[in-house]
Amino acid sequence: MIQTNSHGIPNDAVITIAGTVGVGKSTMTNALANALNFRTSFEKVENNPYLDKFYSDFERWSFHLQIYFLAERFKEQKRIFEYGGGFIQDRSIYEDTGIFAKMHYDKGTMTPTDYGTYKNLFDSMVMTPYFPHPDLLIYLEGSFDDVLDRLQSRGRQMEQDTPIEYWKEMYDRYENWINNFNTCPVMRININDYDLMNPNTSVEPILERIGEHIQTSRKYIKA
Numbered sequence: 001m002i003q004t005n006s007h008g009i010p011n012d013a014v015i016t017i018a019g020t021v022g023v024g025k026s027t028m029t030n031a032l033a034n035a036l037n038f039r040t041s042f043e044k045v046e047n048n049p050y051l052d053k054f055y056s057d058f059e060r061w062s063f064h065l066q067i068y069f070l071a072e073r074f075k076e077q078k079r080i081f082e083y084g085g086g087f088i089q090d091r092s093i094y095e096d097t098g099i100f101a102k103m104h105y106d107k108g109t110m111t112p113t114d115y116g117t118y119k120n121l122f123d124s125m126v127m128t129p130y131f132p133h134p135d136l137l138i139y140l141e142g143s144f145d146d147v148l149d150r151l152q153s154r155g156r157q158m159e160q161d162t163p164i165e166y167w168k169e170m171y172d173r174y175e176n177w178i179n180n181f182n183t184c185p186v187m188r189i190n191i192n193d194y195d196l197m198n199p200n201t202s203v204e205p206i207l208e209r210i211g212e213h214i215q216t217s218r219k220y221i222k223a
């Protein structure tokens with residue numbers, strides 16, 4: 001029998017946080033995991049052996065980085081499964097292909113052959129009935145200027161050295177991607193509605209909305 005908390009959020013739930021670089025996914029992941037006493041799954045940035053190289057030469061390293069991220073996210077997926085859920089995940093696996101790989105392919109910084117190989121691998125690993133999708137994808141959104149401010153204030157050098165046009169292209173692609181995404185239930189949060197940096201901000205209203213979304217979608221799946 002699956003237990004739910006006071007907001008109706010099952011303790012085996014898997015919630016993934018999506019959104020463009022710097023929008024606030026890691027911060028939201030920590031806030032929700034603390035409030036729910038859930039485990040976290042973060043993407044590897046600090047010890048990523050390709051990320052710096054990728055930002056200095058997209059053409060040379062985009063395929064390597066995608067394969068690296070895919071392997072890492074799949075390992076995380078296995079860990080989440082082995083624990084039986086109860087996780088907040090920083091970035092969904094769907095963004096790797098729907099945003100990053102596609103953008104580099106479209107822009108010519110990933111060859112058609114490499115993109116085809118990557119897509120094949122992704123589709124045969126992820127887009128199958130054997131791959132459990134999250135209970136909810138929380139999409140963080142805000143204005144481009146606010147996102148850029150956050151990205152600058154976080155201060156990762158390689159991101160700051162990357163032209164603004166790259167972040168604008170990604171921002172626009174995200175808007176388009178989320179409007180067409182239907183692989184799992186989606187809940188949108190505007191970053192201006194919740195100031196998680198303010199210690200007096202409560203995540204209760206977010207938890208309430210999450211509970212409602214998950215209850216509705218699980219009822220729908222059972223019916």
Ligand SMILES: Nc1ncnc2c1ncn2[C@@H]1O[C@H](COP(=O)(O)OP(=O)(O)O)[C@@H](O)[C@H]1O
Binds near residue numbers: 020028150151154197
């Ligand atoms: N709700 C918020 N209000 C103000 N600043 C925020 C908020 N959430 C995140 N930030 C800041 O924005 C920057 C990017 O946040 P982060 O969580 O690392 O984003 P992401 O994981 O999406 O790349 C960090 O400097 C963080 O402190």
Ligand SMILES: Nc1ncnc2c1ncn2[C@H]1C[C@H](O)[C@@H](COP(=O)(O)O)O1
Binds near residue numbers: 022095159
């Ligand atoms: N799949 C990816 N391809 C290229 N770059 C990626 C991918 N996933 C994440 N990244 C980059 C973008 C950022 O520089 C860091 C971490 O992202 P964040 O949104 O800050 O968590 O990795």
